[in-house]
Amino acid sequence: MTEAIIAGLFGIAIAFITALLTTLGTIGVTILALWPKLKADLQKEYKNRANEYKWDIYINFVKLIGEIIYSEKDVSLSDMARIHEVTGTLLLIGSDEVVNTYQELRNFMTRLENRDPVSDEDLKMIQEKISLVVNAMRQDLGYEFEIDYEGMLRKALPIAELTVKVVASMA
Secondary structure, three states, X not given: OHHHHHHHHHHHHHHHHHHHHHHHHHHHHHHXXXXXXXXXXXXXXXXXXXXXXXXXXXXXXXXXXXXXXXOOOOOOHHHHHXXXXXXXHHHHXXXXXXXXXXXXXXXXXXXXXXXXXXXXXXXXXXXXXXXXHHHHHXXXXXXXXXXXXXXXXXXXXXXXXXXXXXXXXXX
């Protein structure tokens, strides 16, 4: 009788282990089958969140440039702090193209820093470089249509409004 009980318990243990291994195997195969979709969904969610953050950063950049250009006063220390904050964030979150075009803008403005007065040709080049940054931002956010600087900036940032303040504030 003891042998029958042991054999019965052994049979139950074998059945339990078999069921457990089958269940774990099924879960494993299901996870492996679903993993590519789960990974793709996670990447899509990450990209959406990153784009929301980029959107905010890029909007802040455009607003800051507009505020500086249209400001009637000299660039303040708080403006300079905002420029540095935007620069750091752009370098961190922006695509390679955004970073490269922004760096080209900064380099150009640095070269103009000691030039007085800044020529109309230089101001036009500033407009063009700003539009390159904005278009790189648009492309980074998934937009395909590029806006030319004459269409975008002539209307929004007339050449007469671009002053030496821009050069001094961005350098």
